[in-house]
Amino acid sequence: MRNRFHEDLETVAGQVGELFGLVERAIARSSRALLDADRELAEAVISEDLxxxxxxxxxxxxxxxxxxxxxxxxxxxxxxxxxxxxxxDLERSGDLAKNIAKQARRRHPSAVVPSTCRETVASMAQTAQSLWRHAHQVFDEEDVETARGLDAEDDQMDSLHRSLLLAVIEGAGASEVETAIDLTLIGRFYERIADHAVAIAHQVVYISTGEVVG
Structure with a gap:
């Protein structure tokens, strides 16, 4: 009976690992769709959320x-x-990736991100993907040390988010209102994706040690 129990736990853990892969893929592909104005890729992300x-x-x-x-x-x-x-947290992050893809689809064939903000948004996308790679590693390996380090990466995302909002505010007079709204939403989506990765890391610390973090 106990062998079956631990086999069942391993099965669930394996399914969670599969889910990590799907969400990581959604974040990466939605980011490419956003930055490259790729409607086909955006549609694929939206469809795969199911x-x-x-x-x-x-x-x-x-x-x-x-x-x-x-x-x-x-x-x-x-x-x-x-x-x-x-x-x-995984499900919500998949929904956020879908929201990013929907922004890309809605503005196609125009680019959502203007050239003045492209570097910042690209950095946010890279930071989000790095956080999720580390969150996946933390879960698979029960790596408490790496889990505790994700807060620093999240601080980097917060800094990029502030930079994006500042750029939106500074360019408000020269850019379309729609673009300003889109960028504000996109910044929020990436910030929340990062928050969910950190929340997962905190859960792994709890699972491994019993310590409640955050």
Whole structure:
């Protein structure tokens, strides 16, 4: 019975790893669609979000079933509780990537990001992808040390977000209102993606040590 229990836990962990891959891919592809004004890629990200949502529901259902059937304690219980929270962060991040793709699709064939802000937005995209690679590593390897370091990367995202907002404010008189709104939303989407990556890292610390972070 215990062997089956741990096999079930490993299955759920593997599914969460698959979900990480899907969300990382969505973030990377939506960023390319945004910066390259690629409608086809944007459509692919939007369509694939359904796959993310379905996998989230599947993982949550299996985690609940294991918890009810086995009534785990200590670290095993923390893992199942943490999985619920991590899956929620993954799902929301997939939705944010979809929102970025929708911005690219809505403005096609025009570029959403003007040349004056392209470098900042590209840096935000790169930082988001780096945070998610590290969050994935943290989960797969239960790497508490790396988990604690994600806050510093999140500070970098916050700094880029402030730079983007400042550029929007400074250029408000010369740019279209629609562009200013789009950039404000995009900045917020990337900031929230980063926040979810950090929240996942904090959950891994909790799973591994029992320490509540954040």
């Amino acid at each position: 796959r993310i949502d379905l996998l989230c529901r599947q993982i949550e259902a299996e985690a609940i079933e294991i918890q009810m059937r086995q009534q785990p304690v200590a670290r095993d219980l923390r893992l199942l509780l943490g999985v619920h929270r991590i899956v929620a």
